[in-house]
Amino acid sequence: MIPVCTPLLGKNEKKYVDECIATNWISSSGKYIKLFEEGFSHYCGRKYGVTTTNGTTALHLALAALGIGPGDEVIMPTFTIAATAFAVMYCGAKPVFIDSEPATWNIDPDQIRAKITQKTKVILPVHIYGHPCAMSVIMSLASRYNLCVVEDAAQSHGAQYQDKKVGGIGDIGCFSFYGNKIITCGEGGMVVTNNRRIAQRCRDLRNMAFIESKRFWHKEIGFNHRMTNLQAALGLAQFEQIDQLIERRRRNAVLYSALLSGVEGLRLPIERSDVKNVYWMYGILVEDDFGLSRDRLMRKLKEKGVETRTFFIPLHNQPFLKKQGMASKERFPVAEDIARRGLYLPSGSGLTKKEIEYICDCIKEIKDASSHDI
Numbered sequence: 001m002i003p004v005c006t007p008l009l010g011k012n013e014k015k016y017v018d019e020c021i022a023t024n025w026i027s028s029s030g031k032y033i034k035l036f037e038e039g040f041s042h043y044c045g046r047k048y049g050v051t052t053t054n055g056t057t058a059l060h061l062a063l064a065a066l067g068i069g070p071g072d073e074v075i076m077p078t079f080t081i082a083a084t085a086f087a088v089m090y091c092g093a094k095p096v097f098i099d100s101e102p103a104t105w106n107i108d109p110d111q112i113r114a115k116i117t118q119k120t121k122v123i124l125p126v127h128i129y130g131h132p133c134a135m136s137v138i139m140s141l142a143s144r145y146n147l148c149v150v151e152d153a154a155q156s157h158g159a160q161y162q163d164k165k166v167g168g169i170g171d172i173g174c175f176s177f178y179g180n181k182i183i184t185c186g187e188g189g190m191v192v193t194n195n196r197r198i199a200q201r202c203r204d205l206r207n208m209a210f211i212e213s214k215r216f217w218h219k220e221i222g223f224n225h226r227m228t229n230l231q232a233a234l235g236l237a238q239f240e241q242i243d244q245l246i247e248r249r250r251r252n253a254v255l256y257s258a259l260l261s262g263v264e265g266l267r268l269p270i271e272r273s274d275v276k277n278v279y280w281m282y283g284i285l286v287e288d289d290f291g292l293s294r295d296r297l298m299r300k301l302k303e304k305g306v307e308t309r310t311f312f313i314p315l316h317n318q319p320f321l322k323k324q325g326m327a328s329k330e331r332f333p334v335a336e337d338i339a340r341r342g343l344y345l346p347s348g349s350g351l352t353k354k355e356i357e358y359i360c361d362c363i364k365e366i367k368d369a370s371s372h373d374i
């Protein structure tokens, strides 16, 4: 089976992890935490990086550090992973959903203004599958209405909007380093920011809100969102290869697009002229004129040894929101449509040219065979 994604680990990953074990620095202190935080945050164009246990806790920490709480609203796309909304809800705030842009599948910036209320505190754009959101519109709305911007860049390490890296545009950027991400720690996350006060607040909350003057005396509820030195060791070794890992992802996408561009009924991912898409996942839409449904195509690809994944199910009407009385009856036609039609193909950095050619041949064969059926 060609998997959707596997990590690509090099020599330094083992060397640095071995060093943690040899020196006994296996917990949440140690040199790799600092090196990884400094290296990755500076790469994003930010002064401060705060590592966390995963991308979900990075988002939680960012929102908590901004003081987001009950009664507050956070504007975010409905087309994202549930973790984005979970982080908002951990703070007791309400996610307010926006539909997707048809071309990029990102939050539609033109629909944000109408959802801003007195309660809105944050806009939380998610750079979906590696393509940056339309940040200039989002940043000018935020400045006009005095809102913070927290970028969910979990899927888009190194992607660029105009001359800036994602995660380095809003007030805070949040990353995941889960095993399928462009660089990985196994599990891990990071908050990046230029704001010293926010960074310090994240550090305090991450570490159970200890206070310096009196050990074991806590003025507020803190969290344990600390990354280990072992994870950071892996993360640093991966970070050293980030440019090559991104280039591999982009090369995969160029090849997929070249081989699939003539196939009727498939919509392929785009790269707007003012962005660099890092193609974390190569997502495609299966249109009606393809000849068979998205789900049938996925089943047939599986029979041929090709693993795929469906797009996200939009969040606005999910059971976890209904349970909290926060579900929305509103329709989000673009997100609902792409959720029905979308799938992503194997996209890992280690994918070979031969594998991509095989996958594209399979798609064409499956389409041809289905047209003979009709």
Ligand SMILES: Cc1ncc(COP(=O)(O)O)c(C=O)c1O
Pocket (backbone or CB within 6 Å): 054, 055, 056, 057, 080, 081, 083, 084, 126, 152, 154, 155, 176, 177, 178, 188, 189
């Ligand atoms: C957009 C987005 N946000 C947040 C997360 C959560 O990250 P993690 O799985 O590291 O908690 C993910 C994970 O895939 C994600 O894709």
